[in-house]
Amino acid sequence: MNQSVFRLTLPILFGYLPLGMAFGVLFTTQLDYAWWAAPLMGIVIYAGAGQILAVSLLAVNAGLLEVFIAMFVLNARHLFYGLSLLGQFKGAGWRKLYLIFGLTDETYSLLTSRPRGTDRGHEQEVDFRITGFNQCYWVLGCAIGALLGNNVAFDSTGIEFALVALFIVLTLEQFKALGEGFPIWLGAAAAGVAMLLLPPAHQLIGAIALVTAVLLLEYRKSRGQTPREESSHG
Amino acid sequence: MGESGYLAAFIAVAAVATFATRVIPFLFFERHTEHPLVRHLGRYLPAAVMALLATVFLQRSADWSGTWMGFDALLPGALVIIIHLWRRNALLSIAAGTISYMAIQQAGL
Numbered sequence: 609m610n611q612s613v614f615r616l617t618l619p620i621l622f623g624y625l626p627l628g629m630a631f632g633v634l635f636t637t638q639l640d641y642a643w644w645a646a647p648l649m650g651i652v653i654y655a656g657a658g659q660i661l662a663v664s665l666l667a668v669n670a671g672l673l674e675v676f677i678a679m680f681v682l683n684a685r686h687l688f689y690g691l692s693l694l695g696q697f698k699g700a701g702w703r704k705l706y707l708i709f710g711l712t713d714e715t716y717s718l719l720t721s722r723p724r725g726t727d728r729g730h731e732q733e734v735d736f737r738i739t740g741f742n743q744c745y746w747v748l749g750c751a752i753g754a755l756l757g758n759n760v761a762f763d764s765t766g767i768e769f770a771l772v773a774l775f776i777v778l779t780l781e782q783f784k785a786l787g788e789g790f791p792i793w794l795g796a797a798a799a800g801v802a803m804l805l806l807p808p809a810h811q812l813i814g815a816i817a818l819v820t821a822v823l824l825l826e827y828r829k830s831r832g833q834t835p836r837e838e839s840s841h842g
Numbered sequence: 843m844g845e846s847g848y849l850a851a852f853i854a855v856a857a858v859a860t861f862a863t864r865v866i867p868f869l870f871f872e873r874h875t876e877h878p879l880v881r882h883l884g885r886y887l888p889a890a891v892m893a894l895l896a897t898v899f900l901q902r903s904a905d906w907s908g909t910w911m912g913f914d915a916l917l918p919g920a921l922v923i924i925i926h927l928w929r930r931n932a933l934l935s936i937a938a939g940t941i942s943y944m945a946i947q948q949a950g951l
Contacts, residue, residue: 615933618933619936641845645853648853649853649856653856653857653860654860658860662856666849676855676856680860680863686863687866687867688887688891690865690871692884692887692888693884694868694874694880695876695884708868713895717891763948764944765944765947765948766940766946766947769915769943769944770936770939771899772896772899772903772919772943773918773919773935773940773943775895775896776900776919776926776935776939777922779889779896780926781932782892791886791887791890792893795890795897796896799894799901802898811898812895812898815898819891819894823882823886
């Protein structure tokens with residue numbers, strides 16, 4: 609099982625290692641704290657953009673309330689991810705807490721896109737390992753970056769495009785699995801609107817809120833045609 | 843002591859805030875797993891989110907002001923789509939896109 613999980617998560621390895629290293633390098637070169645605080649943050653916080661924001665907050669000794677609000681707002685898009693995984697994580701027992709904790713953009717993408725069998729317990733075990741592998745890559749990247757500091761020898765410029773490519777591949781896979789183009793165009797259009805109207809820090813949450821709003825409207829419309837069924841679910 | 847105490851508190855607060863964004867839907871909607879609205883979102887939200895992540899991060903990977911006018915990322919992105927539609931091998935598509943993007947970026951054109 610570990611071998612197929614490794615294959616599945618390989619694109620994430622290519623993305624998380626350099627991005628984690630970028631965070632680690634930033635952490636040791638900008639701050640005076642011990643190097644191991646960087647992988648520690650990867651273990652207990654585990655958020656890419658969030659940790660990079662954390663470096664700038666640490667640099668100015670930000671107040672803890674400010675830290676809470678900044679991290680919550682930056683990661684608010686995750687609020688919507690759980691909504692589509694309620695059923696999938698149901699009955700996962702002790703694993704569930706970790707599955708929820710490790711729900712990054714990339715893990716969410718893999719967990720919602722991969723083909724699933726009928727053995728629920730087995731599939732949840734695979735989900736669990738995917739989440740664990742991904743976090744290992746991230747923590748490893750944080751540690752290497754923090755230890756090496758500015759002495760990174762290998763020119764890995766651009767390797768983080770692996771995550772963009774992964775999102776593109778998963779979009780195609782979602783399209784094939786659904787057989788409908790509507791959500792794909794909706795997502796791309798919402799991203800376009802958000803990028804035109806919002807500053808970079810709020811584009812993801814803006815686009816995800818917009819997508820969710822349209823899906824809710826569309827749900828109401830389709831329910832409106834069969835009002836009896838809606839009232840029965842009251 | 844003050845320094846490391848602050849760092850420990852900082853990490854704890856950041857961890858709680860991040861975890862909160864991930865756990866809230868499970869705390870408030872768990873009992874409604876079978877509700878048709880939750881099923882509707884579960885069916886369409888992932889595809890829409892994937893498309894918007896791809897769009898936003900593709901746009902951010904591109905240099906829109908230089909001589910490439912965005913094509914430094916759009917070409918590798920198109921390559922990913924073409925190779926994936928052709929062979930449908932995720933690792934191959936991702937590797938081809940990433941290597942071509944790295945080559946373009948490191949050539950420094």
